[in-house]
Amino acid sequence: NAGVTQTPKFQVLKTGQSMTLQCAQDMNHEYMSWYRQDPGMGLRLIHYSVGAGITDQGEVPNGYNVSRSTTEDFPLRLLSAAPSQTSVYFCASSYGQIPSYEQYFGPGTRLTVT
Amino acid sequence: GQNIDQPTEMTATEGAIVQINCTYQTSGFNGLFWYQQHAGEAPTFLSYNVLDGLEEKGRFSSFLSRSKGYSYLLLKELQMKDSASYLCAVPHDSGGYQKVTFGTGTKLQVIP
Numbered sequence: 001n002a003g004v005t006q007t008p009k010f011q012v013l014k015t016g017q018s019m020t021l022q023c024a025q026d027m028n029h030e031y032m033s034w035y036r037q038d039p040g041m042g043l044r045l046i047h048y049s050v051g052a053g054i055t056d057q058g059e060v061p062n063g064y065n066v067s068r069s070t071t072e073d074f075p076l077r078l079l080s081a082a083p084s085q086t087s088v089y090f091c092a093s094s095y096g097q098i099p100s101y102e103q104y105f106g107p108g109t110r111l112t113v114t
Numbered sequence: 115g116q117n118i119d120q121p122t123e124m125t126a127t128e129g130a131i132v133q134i135n136c137t138y139q140t141s142g143f144n145g146l147f148w149y150q151q152h153a154g155e156a157p158t159f160l161s162y163n164v165l166d167g168l169e170e171k172g173r174f175s176s177f178l179s180r181s182k183g184y185s186y187l188l189l190k191e192l193q194m195k196d197s198a199s200y201l202c203a204v205p206h207d208s209g210g211y212q213k214v215t216f217g218t219g220t221k222l223q224v225i226p
Contacts, residue, residue, distance in 0.1 A: 105156035
């Protein structure tokens with residue numbers, strides 16, 4: 001199993017550009033989520049999904065969209081990039097709904113917006 | 115809401131024991147996670163406590179006191195590879211689904 005994969009690993013965007021961060025898992029996990037990690041802020045939840053076709057907002061959803069058309073994939077779209085979105089983005093999945101199951105994290109995407 | 119407090123940084127000596135504390139406030143307790151995160155890498159799961167007491171996993175142990183809103187991670191026989199950030203996290207109900215709030219993490223430096 002590849003686990004949780006994320007692409008790209010690094011990305012530089014100009015303000016106003018849009019892009020999609022890809023996330024995929026091959027563990028048949030129902031629960032998937034996106035976090036951003038900033039120095040001194042810890043991991044903050046952006047959006048999450050409890051199954052195909054079901055998504056909801058986390059703590060910091062503004063400026064981001066998600067969809068979940070399949071169990072495997074959970075892409076994160078930046079609509080119009082801003083310097084405040086410079087961060088490390090982690091995708092995570094778990095077998096079932098937290099709290100009973102730990103999350104498995106992807107390797108992260110390091111995004112810089114200039 | 116949820117509030118999690120951890121020390122920002124700690125330093126310990128190789129071979130020693132270190133205790134990393136976490137205090138939390140949450141509505142509706144559903145357990146507490148500890149994750150390890152090496153610099154530039156993804157977090158990885160260490161432990162999950164839902165009942166009071168100490169749970170041991172090799173060199174790592176995690177303790178929980180629900181009445182005090184307190185947990186700690188105990189690392190024994192420290193090795194250089196234990197230098198990492200340790201994240202405390204609590205799941206909670208929100209809108210019918212479970213979400214996880216993470217603390218800012220404790221950066222542990224192990225020195226020779």
